[in-house]
Amino acid sequence: MSIPKECKRLIEVDFPIAAVSAHSAREKSIRHGHPSTLHLWWARRPLAACRSVLLGLLLPDPCDKHCPADFKKKARELLEKRYNESTKTDELLREILLKFIGEFANWDHAANAMYLEVGRGLVKAAHPDETPVVVDPFSGGGSIPLEALRLGCEAFASDLNPVACLILKTLLEDIPRYGNAEFKLKDDKGKEIIVQGLADALRHVGKQVKQAAEKELAQYYPPDPDGAKPIAYLWARTVRCEAVGCGAEIPLLRSFWLCNKAGRKRALRYAVERPKNGEPFVRFEIFTPKTDKDIPAGTVHKADATCPCCNVVLPAARVRSQLVVQRGGADVQFDAKGNRIGGSTLLGVVTQREETSGKTFRLPAASDYKAVFSAQKVVAKMPKSDLPDEQINPIRPSPNARGLSAPTRYGIETFGDLFTARQKLLLRGFADASESADSLLREVLSLAFGKLANASTSLCRWDSSRDNIQGIFSKQAVQVVWDFCEGNPLSSATGGFLSAVEWVAAVSENWLSSESAQVQCADACRSPLPDKSINVWFTDPPYYDSIPYADLSDFFYVWLKRILPKHPLLTLRFDPTTKLTPKIEECVWNQSYIVDGKPKDGAFFEHAMARAFAEGRRVMSDDGISCVVFAHKTTEGWESLLTGMFRAGWMITASWPITTEMANRTVARDTAALAGSVHLVCRPRDLNAGVGDWSEVKTAMEKRIREWLPTLTKHGVRGADAIFSCLGPALESYSKFEKVLTQADREVPLGGDPEASEPQERGFLAYVFETLSKEALRQVLGDAQTEGYEEDARLTALFLWTLQTTKTNGNGKKAAEVTGDGEDEGDEEKPAKAVGGLSMPFDTFIRLTRPMGIHYPDLQGRIIEIDKGIVQLLPVHERMEQLLGERANRKDAEFNIQDFRQGELFSKQATKSDAPKLASKTQTKSGNQKDPNELTTLDRIHRSMLLFSLGRSTLLRQVLEDEMQKNKRFERLALSLNALYPEGSDERRMLEGVQAAMRGVK
């Protein structure tokens, strides 16, 4: 018997978010053989998160009275394979199930036979009659359907984008089907041979493709006379100095470093030559720098170029115009005889000998230019359509995303302009050489070709600290690179073709699912699936304007369509007006495309998402379950997405934030708690769900939060994670009804104007945040209402509480910094920019503080600073002058207790310039206006913290004696704050000092 509709699924009652977050973060540093390294796709979801969420969605809660007994029996048997602990009671069984989910999230366990047996066994035990069908209509790189296959489900994966679809097909159809197949191939002599498994077949054919390409191309990468082979050429674009009487060529260099590795430091420097007849020029030299100071400063800074011969600055606009004329300036300009007369200049060549792995740097030789000249001549004769002549979209997609538009400002207008002539020849050569491969292998090899293209553009850099090439997409934004690196993909170095093939082969070897998924190119707003046909709808849609997938993917598409001209996934035409990937249907904010006469903006995105949600609801069976991943950079935008889901007939039942940043990274600790992704769990709402009564809905919501928040805290789920974990349960009470009406029959919307007073205007979410803030404060300050803390204390406590991160059970190994070959995840969930100190987005700040009656403008400049949508909690050190007067900064400043004892009126005693700046009007709980100069409890705690840090221990002791005689508030607030200031922060250290001093006073 399958799980009854009434039975809660595990994820609706609990989820091991700390363990799953830690494994998700760690997974980012795993490379070789990880499915994400098959081909670049942006904003890939960690497999750890997908696997565990799927299990939570598929398994019933054993504590639910509707949970099938048979499931519990089988689950107990299965879990015995791993755990000795008792699962006797349903509560214990639930606990162990959650523990298993947390452990199985570990990448090291993903292919472990025991974990697979238990994981799949549990799914089977929960769905004994039919295999669950998992659908992801925004599949991208395929993390969700891949994990569905791993757990023994049927998976249906679709995406609008043909490049994504090709990745999906390889990962979810080809590798499972042919991973272990026998391939009949030819050896180098043309004799038939049998090769076992897709990975080895790829290696075999990859080698042959490389050999064939090498035959044609080797002449363009001539070896040195001593046999060393060039592995990379380091170029600089050039402009002409326009200073009167100069006219020198300025090579544009960001840095003169060649190798910045300890023990092997190499760099360039130059001398200026001033011939009698002609312009001055620079002559380069390679040397071993002793200190950083030996290295010349770059010639280009923020797009302004400085002439190395006369030091005059050529402004950015002129640099740009000169490069526009050169179509970006990546190619060398030659005269008819092959003499260089302009364009890019070769700075140096990195060479390697076959026998050694060490790299050598040398200056350019005539043969280097000769090879480029020959390549240019061949390319000039190629049919135009052989090379990508499609235009790059020059319009910036949105204020938050640049897509590929930046290089177009420098004359790089077509995709072909992204490559030097030799790079074009090379890529075309590999494309031709792969033609002889059988169609399946050719299709899979095209992904290796994508890696090759990524590392073979004139926007690739030489990474002097790692001695390797960075791909065009190794950073989020594609920018013009002044001094670029052209690799030699015939070599075995990174960026080489065989290393690209090896990455693909390794994925194929590691991912051995015997079942394949169904992959289709489809618009999520028009699902090809029939009504009520699926069990799980789990998807991770784009988020507003974060990533213009289609624009970016065109980089690969323009080559793929030439390599696989008849491929069904690449020839499907959604939009006949473009020769590129479909843009109109794409669910993103991209103002460069017009739909119904209007640029695609936030409203378009919301509307498209609502249509996709409605399709999800249509294809979902009545007893199915769903999960939608949303970024939660800010709470803005949430209202409309949730409203879209609600209107489409979904009921939200749970929400789990999963952070993918390591909590021990500074930026993560200070800001990232608010940057992650929330998994919203939902169910199809009954068609006859009826109307809810507002006061009952509100009471139910409050009760749910009041019960849930302390449970989360007990599990170590804290701060913003706790807020987002409460949203789902809070929304359940509202979204289970078709609509919610007040007594006067006014409909209460989900979102609204949080400042309004009536529910029908204010909207449900405002009440949720109000309840959350109140509960959070009650947790951290005791009953804030009766204690009567001033608003600065309440704000500080709430702020610090929100920034707390979930405890990761000590599992937070530091993730290695990864750049690899450009496969970095493009995060849709980058942490808000750290401003220094502790910060959070204004939008979240306001939602939390407003319901608490906190009037933030009065506190600006005192305890918070607001800039560019980010609110910063001022470090206590920065309050020195405010609280102790200007003289506090003077070494010889003398304070004595009398200054402090004159009431709180320190400033009245002080000279004008010494007056603490406490200009705000602080409102007491009773509404009385306080003297603006009177210090609040928080001020007095901060003042003591400052005295501690100034080493004024006697004075601190006297002040504390006074404080502790007055009332308990000082002591209690100090205690609460001590638990809230981040570990390792200055504030925590100072406050601990104050508390130690307080113990001395007692």
Ligand SMILES: C[S@@+](CC[C@H](N)C(=O)[O-])C[C@H]1O[C@@H](n2cnc3c(N)ncnc32)[C@H](O)[C@@H]1O
């Ligand atoms: C956040 S990504 C999915 C990433 C994926 N979960 C992964 O782990 O690789 C969102 C995907 O939605 C796709 N997309 C955008 N609009 C779409 C539409 N109308 N129909 C289907 N897919 C669409 C994009 O091409 C992109 O691959």
Ligand SMILES: [Zn+2]
């Ligand atoms: Zn000059």
